[in-house]
Amino acid sequence: MVKNIVIVGLVVLLVVVAACVKHCGTDRAGSTAGSNSEGDKPPATRPSGGLPRLVELGAGKCQACKAMAPIIEQLRKEYAGRIEVESVDVMEDRERAREIDFNLIPSQVFFDAAGKELWRHEGFMPKDQIEAKFAELKMK
Numbered sequence: 001m002v003k004n005i006v007i008v009g010l011v012v013l014l015v016v017v018a019a020c021v022k023h024c025g026t027d028r029a030g031s032t033a034g035s036n037s038e039g040d041k042p043p044a045t046r047p048s049g050g051l052p053r054l055v056e057l058g059a060g061k062c063q064a065c066k067a068m069a070p071i072i073e074q075l076r077k078e079y080a081g082r083i084e085v086e087s088v089d090v091m092e093d094r095e096r097a098r099e100i101d102f103n104l105i106p107s108q109v110f111f112d113a114a115g116k117e118l119w120r121h122e123g124f125m126p127k128d129q130i131e132a133k134f135a136e137l138k139m140k
């Protein structure tokens with residue numbers, strides 16, 4: 001019983017954090033479209049170098065996000081030069097996180113080379129499923 005209450009509490013907390021990230025802070029209308037305060041990083045919704053892109057949205061304190069981190073790093077290395085793989089911490093980099101409308105973390109958002117969203121997934125996604133989605137979307 002206590003275990004179920006803890007699980008429900010964690011799910012509610014996750015939803016609240018995602019809603020806060022989505023709606024708190026500066027308002028989108030007040031920001032310049034396509035602007036990038038970090039200069040060296042392209043906007044999350046636009047790939048640099050004309051490559052397809054996978055953007056993983058997460059947070060350092062989220063257990064499922066922590067489980068995704070090594071997968072994202074492996075994909076970044078294995079697909080370098082073919083697919084851009086990026087991880088955005090929604091708590092530390094709120095501006096970049098706001099560029100992609102999301103409800104839950106972790107979320108994986110797949111973009112084509114022109115920056116058009118192709119598909120998204122919410123929750124943990126194993127490496128083999130991500131690679132299958134790359135093939136299905138003709139990203140590799």
